[in-house]
Amino acid sequence: MLGEGRILVVKTHAFGDAMLCTPAVRELIAEESDHNAIIVLTSSSAEPVWNRMDGIEEVLSAPFPPKDLTGRIRLLIWSQAIRRRLRGISSSIVLQADPRVRRWVRYLTKAPMRSCGSSPLGSWEDVFPMKSGAFAGEVYAKAAGVEPEDWRPSFSIFAEERAWAKHLLDGRRCFAVAPGGGSNPRDNVPEKRWPAGRYAGIVSALDSSGIIPVLIGSSGDTEAAAEAMQGTEDRCIDLTGRADWGRTAAVMECCEGFLGADSGPAHLAMAVCTPAVVVFGPTDPGALYPPGGVIALKPDLECAPCYSSSIFPGCTRGEAVCTETISLEEAWKAVSRIIHEDNSS
Secondary structure (H helix, E strand, C coil), X not given: CCCCEEXXXXXXXXXXXXXXXXXXXXXXXXXXXXCEEEEEEEEHHHHHHHHCCCCEEEEEEECCCCCCHHHHHHHHHHHHHHHHHHCCEEXXXXXXXXXXXXXXXXXXXXXXXXXXXXXXXXXXXXXXXXXXXXXXXXXXXXXXCCCCCCCCCCCCCCHHHHHHHXXXXXXXXXXXXXXXXXXXXCCECHHHCCCHHHHHHHHHHHHHCCCEEEECCCHHHHHHHHHHCCCCHHHCEECCCCCCHHHHHHHHHHCCCEEEECCHHHHHHHHCCCCEEEECCCCCHHHHCCCCXXXXXXXXXXXXXXXXCXXXXXXXXXXXXXXXXXXXXXXXXXXXXXXXXXXXX
């Protein structure tokens, strides 16, 4: 137990990163609910994760990350306004390593801190460093002082979202495909994406198997979805840019499986217990998903993975070749195994 009071949990990264933290926070809530109130400080892109988690007293959304001078001014104004409200915090748990964020949280709260930093910034901080290749969820749990038994991420679906998805799919066999991904407010990594033309091969194969491809993603993924659906547009369901995270989760819950890059939808598939085939490029499957959590398609390159859970350093090869080494045949083999297993059960 962390003592009596209010605990501030901080994760300012995007949706998928927040999902990685949910097992630790879920366990923290279970252990501390009789003694402490849990408050989460996050960014707007990850709000849907925390707003749906039972046991959180309040979710604070900071204008983070600041991209320019205007953004930094907005963050400063927000910080001044929120600082007084956070004076009653008894301890902070910062589930990230950036020293700038840790100093900022210390400024906001003046409270003792547990973080994922590499070395303490002061006597007020205990650190639990990230190690290359280590599963990030376990590091977050150590920083939170808990030991989850279940590493599946949490994401609650509302009843009206389930009703909408069931009406849309109408009991038909469907498979979720996310041909985009790799972009969030903190980082843009198009190198994570598998070529849209190969997604088109999967979509065509699903269609030929009598399974409806459901294209999911943000409004920035509509072009990739259009290329993936070429020739099968009238037999696909295109939800890119048309469904929020809640409706996307409800649809994925009804699908036989999922195929996409290492991005938010892949973590969402795990949360709703949908078998997931995930295409990896520069990122490390072992750092971002628990063992057996997804079927990982990995590049056949010695330099991959080149990072795990930090900011993408850029490809030293000078070209985005990671995911291109993953063949259509390899992906279809993994997808077909899911749909055949699902159909046989």
